[in-house]
Structures are given as structure tokens and as C-alpha cells.
Amino acid sequence: MYSPDAATERAATTQTLRQDDVWLVIPLYNEATVIADVVRDALVTFGHVICVDDGSSDSSAARAEEAGATVLRHAVNLGQGAALQTGIQFARAQDGCRFIVTFDADGQHRVEDALSMVEQARRDDLAIIFGSRFLDDRTKPGLLKRMVLRTAVWFTNQSTGLRLTDAHNGLRVIRQDAALDVELRQDRMAHASEIVLQLGRTGLPWGEHPVHVLYTDYSRAKGQSLWNSINILVDLVFK
Amino acid sequence: MLIQVLLVVAIGVVTVLLTRSTANARHQAIRRLLLVGFVVAAVLSVIFPEWLSHLANALGVGRGTDLLLYALVIAFVSYIATSHRRSSLLERKVTILTRELSLAEADLRKVDESVERARQQTHGSESDGGHRPAL
Numbered sequence: 001m002y003s004p005d006a007a008t009e010r011a012a013t014t015q016t017l018r019q020d021d022v023w024l025v026i027p028l029y030n031e032a033t034v035i036a037d038v039v040r041d042a043l044v045t046f047g048h049v050i051c052v053d054d055g056s057s058d059s060s061a062a063r064a065e066e067a068g069a070t071v072l073r074h075a076v077n078l079g080q081g082a083a084l085q086t087g088i089q090f091a092r093a094q095d096g097c098r099f100i101v102t103f104d105a106d107g108q109h110r111v112e113d114a115l116s117m118v119e120q121a122r123r124d125d126l127a128i129i130f131g132s133r134f135l136d137d138r139t140k141p142g143l144l145k146r147m148v149l150r151t152a153v154w155f156t157n158q159s160t161g162l163r164l165t166d167a168h169n170g171l172r173v174i175r176q177d178a179a180l181d182v183e184l185r186q187d188r189m190a191h192a193s194e195i196v197l198q199l200g201r202t203g204l205p206w207g208e209h210p211v212h213v214l215y216t217d218y219s220r221a222k223g224q225s226l227w228n229s230i231n232i233l234v235d236l237v238f239k
Numbered sequence: 240m241l242i243q244v245l246l247v248v249a250i251g252v253v254t255v256l257l258t259r260s261t262a263n264a265r266h267q268a269i270r271r272l273l274l275v276g277f278v279v280a281a282v283l284s285v286i287f288p289e290w291l292s293h294l295a296n297a298l299g300v301g302r303g304t305d306l307l308l309y310a311l312v313i314a315f316v317s318y319i320a321t322s323h324r325r326s327s328l329l330e331r332k333v334t335i336l337t338r339e340l341s342l343a344e345a346d347l348r349k350v351d352e353s354v355e356r357a358r359q360q361t362h363g364s365e366s367d368g369g370h371r372p373a374l
Contacts, residue, residue: 072345089338089342
């Protein structure tokens with residue numbers, strides 16, 4: 001008879017302790033240096049990690065796969081919004097999927113935050129939890145970045161009718177039933193407002209959770225420049 | 240007179256190139272009607288330049304060339320608008336195709352894995368069981 005060895009048995013027992021009904025969706029584009037650590041770190045806590053490789057030109061996809069993620073591959077680079085939609089579409093169709101967590105590939109999100117957001121969603125029966133940098137003062141963006149983010153929050157609130165304290169935060173928990181209504185058409189960065197709009201329209205209960213965004217030198221160098229906010233605005237106006 | 244011939248020929252060529260685009264039927268018909276009007280106006284303005292000046296004066300524009308410039312600006316802006324719309328439609332299609340491809344790939348991989356697993360299982364029972372059900 002075919003029997004699993006001790007190691008897989010041990011893995012199977014920790015599997016049940018992990019958040020097995022949670023699927024992490026990570027849009028991935030040229031993050032080969034950090035993605036393996038991010039995936040490994042996340043897999044300690046969460047059952048499933050999906051990396052949507054958005055046509056990376058480096059070895060990101062291979063690194064993510066080695067680290068244990070399920071990798072979906074975009075043949076051409078489409079943008080973060082498109083990658084997110086692909087990941088969400090895949091995750092929400094999986095058996096046993098209860099929560100989808102959107103997570104950044106560059107290591108600026110903390111798994112602890114994601115975990116406590118999922119726990120909050122379970123405890124308070126919320127369908128959507130948005131991560132927010134501004135509910136406490138752990139996160140320290142620069143003055144200019146803070147101003148741009150505040151403007152983005154204002155703009156998002158105006159157009160979506162929700163009252164959020166942060167916009168364009170990549171850390172979100174979306175319950176499977178809410179995820180069914182997500183149909184992002186903004187392929188690039190403007191999806192962050194669009195997803196808030198679409199989730200708001202579901203009418204499902206939502207909440208915010210304070211998160212700490214780690215502005216490391218790496219994420220600062222990779223992160224979107226402030227010029228991008230102009231592009232986002234144009235994308236939102238001229239759909 | 241040579242310039243008139245050249246311009247008429249150039250307009251003809253552009254017309255042929257433009258009519259080869261495809262889109263939804265009504266929009267396409269409207270665009271073609273506008274195009275015919277444009278061609279007629281262009282030809283007339285080449286053959287009777289003073290006619291353009293009269294029109295310009297009637298519209299309160301100083302010279303015929305100025306009127307032409309304004310018309311060009313409008314044509315250019317509307318070109319930007321239509322080409323933007325067309326390219327975003329195209330982008331949308333590329334997105335959907337790429338997404339379908341990656342999801343199909345993931346499905347295929349899953350099928351591959353289960354086939355592989357099934358093969359391993361039959362292989363395993365063969366080696367340790369020894370007897371197989373008679374066919």
C-alpha cells in the first residue's frame with residue numbers, strides 16, 4: 001500500500017492548523033529577489049498562495065513556484081489590476097475557498113496583519129476588510145506621499161460612497177461571495193478605486209483594519225512613483 | 240494646377256485607407272457619410288480656393304486657410320478620441336485573452352497532476368497487489 005512518510009504527515013497536521021480556507025492572491029511582476037521569502041512566510045499561516053505572474057522578465061515565477069505558490073502566468077504584461085482579477089477569478093472558483101486576501105509581492109505587507117484581518121472577518125461576520133495605513137500611526141509615509149494618498153482617499157470616497165481612511169492599500173480580505181462581484185476592468189493601478197466601488201456595491205458588510213506598511217528601501221525603490229497618481233487619475237476619467 | 244491634382248489624389252488615397260477600418264455597423268456608416276462629405280468639401284476647396292474663403296468670411300473667420308486649420312484641429316482631436324476608444328477596446332480583448340489563457344493553463348496543469356496521480360496509483364496497486372480483475 002502507498003503510505004505517506006512522516007514528513008508529509010507532519011505537514012498534513014500543520015495544514016489543518018493553517019488558515020486552509022484562505023487564498024492569498026499576489027500579483028507578481030519582476031520581484032525575483034523577494035518573492036520566495038514572501039511566499040514562504042505567507043504559507044506558514046495561510047493554506048494557499050496564488051502568484052499571478054504578470055509577464056515578468058526575470059525568474060519571479062520560478063522563485064514563487066519553488067517556494068510553494070500556485071503560479072498563474074500572464075503571457076504578456078497587463079498591469080496589477082489585471083493580475084489581481086485573474087487571481088481572484090481563479091481563487092473564487094476553488095473548492096473550499098472562503099476568503100481571498102490580496103497581498104503585495106514586494107514584502108511591504110505583514111502576514112500578521114492579514115491574519116488578524118481574516119480573524120476579524122470571521123469574528124464580526126464581515127464580507128470585506130480593507131487594510132488602512134491611517135487608522136494608527138505605525139506607517140510613516142513621507143509628507144508628499146501622505147498628501148497624495150489623502151487625495152486618493154478623498155477621490156475614492158467621492159466616487160464610491162464608502163467612507164474609507166485609506167485607498168490604494170493592496171491588503172484586503174474579500175469573502176468568496178463578495179469576490180464573485182469583482183470584475184475589474186482597470187488593468188493598471190486605477191483598479192484600487194474600482195475594487196472599492198465594486199465591493200461597496202455588493203452591499204455586504206465591510207470594515208477597516210489598521211495595517212502596518214513596511215516602507216523598506218526595496219519597496220520604496222520599486223513602489224509607484226508619485227507621477228503614477230496622475231496616470232491613475234487619467235485612467236479613472238478616460239475609461 | 241499640379242498642386243490641385245496632387246491634393247485630390249492624396250485625399251483619395253486617405254479615403255481608401257480610412258474606409259478599410261471596421262467597427263459596429265451604424266458608427267461605421269456615419270463615419271463613412273462624414274467621410275464622403277469631407278472628401279467633397281476637400282475637393283471643392285482645392286478646385287475653388289476662393290469658395291473656401293467665402294465660407295470662412297461667412298463664418299466670421301478671416302481667411303480660408305484659418306478655417307482649414309480649425310477644421311484640422313477638430314479632426315485631429317476627434318481622431319485622438321476614436322483611436323483612444325479603439326485601443327482601449329483592443330486592450331480589453333488582450334486582457335481577456337491573456338486571462339483565459341492563464342486560467343486554461345492552470346486547469347490543464349490540474350488535469351495533468353490528477354492523471355499523473357492516477358497513473359501512480361494504478362502502478363502502485365499493480366506492484367503490490369499482484370492480481371488484477373479479469374477483463
